[in-house]
Amino acid sequence: MIDVETTGLSPERGDRVVEIGVVYVSDHGEIQDHWSTVINPQRDVGPTRIHGLTATDVASAPTFPELAPYVLRAMRGRTTVAHNATFDLRFLAAEFMRSGVTLKDLPLSGVCTMQWSTAYLNASSRRLVDCCRASGVSLTSAHSAGADAMATAQLLGHYLKSSNYAPPWHEAAVETRAYPWPPFSGEYPELRMVRRSEARAVRSDQWLDRIVSKMPRAADARVDSYLATLEMAMTDGFLAEHEKDELVAVAVDAGLTRGLVLDLHADYLRAMAEVALEDDVVTSDERVEMDRVASMLGLRHTDVEAALEGALRAGRGRHGSSDALQNSGITLRSGDRVVFTGDMVRERGHWEELARRRGLDPGGVTKKTKVVVAADPNSLSGKAAKARTYGIPIITEGAFDRLLAEMPHA
Template sequence: MVNGPIGYAVIDLETTGLRPSWHDRVIEIAIVHLDATGRVSGEWSTLVNPERDLGPQRIHGIGAADIRHAPTFKDIAGTLSNLLRGRVPVAHNLSFDLNFLSYEFGRLEAQPPLHAHLGVCTMAEAARFLAHAPRNLAGCCAVADIPLDGHHDALIDARAAAALLRHYLDLSHPVGPWDALLHAAAQTSWPTLHDTGTAWVGRGVSASRDSHFLARILDRLPRAPQPVHADEYLALLDQALLDRHIAASEADALVDLAAQLELSRADLDELHQGYLAAIASAALADGVVTATERREVELVADLLDLPPAAVDDALTAAAAHPSIQLSRFQLEPGDLVVFTGEMDGGRESWEQRAREASYIPHPNVTKKVRLLVAADPDTLSGKARKARSYGIPIVTPDAFARMLK
């Protein structure tokens, strides 16, 4: 936790969009504490689960696989209140950040004193301290010779804005241009919010926490699964592998189903080998396995954590028993397909491609929808949550393009 003498709290946010009035939410918060002279005394940051889709991920670079581990704003509101209390808020485009924070606190029926006239905007102050500098953070940092590597990461941007403030203070020395604000901040009262001590969550958390889903299966005593159990698990597995990628949410679903069906690691190894054999059998349907088809079989084996030798074993078994089959997911003309998230080329172009393939783009997820195409397969959008509850497969645009072929 950051703390220290009364001073400044430099804030940076990443959000799902530009306006809270459009139901945009905060997805990352960073705060850097400076004392009255501009010396850094601490920093804190976390991802925030907005409980909705993440907006333009190409800009902020935050994925739903990480967000699913993050606390909600309600979880960290008490911590955040303590970090801001008694300090002058600072940001590059201060009104933007304070507008979002006020909205988020307001959802909790709290009204902290987050007003632009009580803070410092490093963008607005650039006109005074950085002659002819552009308004954006990168431009101001370039003029002030402040490094900015990894723009649109909240903590990196907050550090850069903090360095800008320090630069302004150095240029003003020995005069303290915001001493009155420092005094006012120390006297300003804040609402009391309970600090739950919720742990912060940083980018890349999914890589460290989300081990291969098989490693999370309890090593029960081997048992022969009932055919109905095998069919139910294999159907879910086939849905997960439609786009040749097991999303974090899909891995969770496989682990949960295996636990419900009391399947052991030995059971799953057997089921996965059978699934791989079915994929190999499909590749051998015309009597020839092309290089592309073999790569598909190898990719499935890797996703199921099967050894490389399993590929040759599966192809050999498929050649000896060509009747091995699996009831696989397949779209039919007239099926309803829903799209969600920001996609390359625009969502409209993908909907047109679906029409050209005789599928029907649909605006909302219902039980009649057959497939959801999502820019991020772990998206927290309402469409994705509903699709998961209905058991509707979710695939990436790239996977959908392969299905069109």
């Protein structure tokens, strides 16, 4: 289990790791050992508002080259797990290369607890803190590498238990365990660990925090990775030019089209609209803020109107539900297999009949099933357990009803 805090969003543009946390976990989710340390990035520390570290904190910390042999030893022969693994592994690969460690196969692979959260959790967003809250895991110091790694380890334990310790990421586990890490033949340097100041707190912004919590979850792991990066960039409500460039680099690396990126930015704007409408009133300050953010995201004034109107039409705001957002990225089409499980509010036969009328195929769980509709998304039923094994989203009746309404007409 690995987590890193960084000076920015893009290792390709010179951003560095400023803190690393490592937790060793057994195949049954038992925490065996852990360590973490602040790292001297040999440059400015970047967004202190996010990770809470200052130049003073890192001045006497070890550099990554000093730690590289220990990080190699931690990863060799083990399954690498992280929350938004794409982000962490890109930074680790770049740090290894800067340290003179030659890597043959890139990108590095691993198991991503953010990617699998849709199969195991009914969380309000993809963020680690929200996934932890949904699974009953305690996370008291978000954005510190040690605490985040420990929370991710416990989140993994929740997934393992839910899958009866036969998780569906077997192929990814085999691949990452077999990675051809280069041998280290020299003497291990003295392992110095510098802990962050416990007294310093990361700044919290309730308005932005609520927006991030309402950001949609996507069915595509690449999209989720981009949205997670966008969330970090927007923590201060402002996109600097270098952050825009970094987001472009992340989008290109993920193979996202310009149209899809603009759609994702529109999702962010819709999340803002939900927050603004929580009290059923959009103040002039909130409207100015939405117009400003829309401009930064490459959207127009009319897109703000559309976001607000869409939030009102969907019955969001104070009485809204996270279900519709939670299933963003899922579109039902004629011929899709859907499965129903549990003691539902409506008769199961009624749901199955509605599904057939729309050209859907109610039946049992297969690898091609699009969604499982459950009375309780945390259901431990056989159908739900099988769906988690295949990584199939499990949604509520309300969410399914909205997906039916949004189905494209033939």
